[in-house]
């Protein structure tokens with residue numbers, strides 16, 4: 001999917017919501033555990049109930065890898081279902097990959113070719129040759145960690161090295177890489193006060209913003225400092241939506257939570273137009 005197609009979907013749906021599909025078998029409704037594939041059954045119900053309210057889904061691969069072969073099969077079924085039923089929806093494999101170039105190429109093939117995700121998250125720590133193999137894929141997007149939502153972000157990312165915070169160096173350096181137009185960046189909603197500075201460096205790039213809902217980030221603050229002329233934001237909520245109820249009404253409850261966020265996004269789009 002191209003960025004232009006993503007922006008057009010955001011405008012059509014009046015939403016820049018990304019729903020995180022972080023399936024934990026201890027948290028899903030008990031009746032689903034009798035299904036042959038409880039993870040896929042859960043995801044399918046959530047997708048069927050919420051697809052009109054969001055523009056992206058983000059399964060975090062940890063929640064699938066934790067269940068071995070069955071988890072990986074459920075991830076494959078989920079992305080296939082999304083690509084067949086809702087090809088207009090942007091898909092993110094939140095895998096936080098990155099390795100020596102030769103290995104990164106295989107990670108990129110796994111997520112872009114085999115699973116056919118639109119995007120994958122990567123860590124910048126190993127530098128240019130660990131990220132460029134992902135960037136080489138046409139119409140695919142590589143979402144690099146810039147300033148993460150967790151407390152540990154202050155351990156390294158905000159530290160000053162040679163007179164500049166590390167996360168700013170990551171942003172600036174990555175702009176010089178081959179095919180850098182295929183980059184997006186992760187900035188935590190809990191770090192909204194940094195967004196004005198971030199936008200000075202990358203005014204046009206899309207940002208994936210996790211951390212609203214369960215982690216306490218504020219959607220309005222993110223929009224105030226982070227929205228650009230093409231919206232430029234995908235705001236993610238995972239637990240706050242998908243675990244709204246543990247009962248048989250879980251999918252409807254998720255839709256209610258998703259709609260609350262979509263309505264706030266619609267208001268923000270009106271305010272910034």
Ligand SMILES: O=c1ccn([C@@H]2O[C@H](COP(=O)(O)O)[C@@H](O)[C@H]2O)c(=O)[nH]1
Pocket residue numbers: 020022060094147148149150186187188210211212213214215236237238239240
């Ligand atoms: O900085 C980051 C990067 C990734 N995440 C991931 O996003 C979701 C957030 O889930 P919630 O339940 O909405 O808190 C999850 O998959 C994280 O691993 C992040 O939170 N922060």
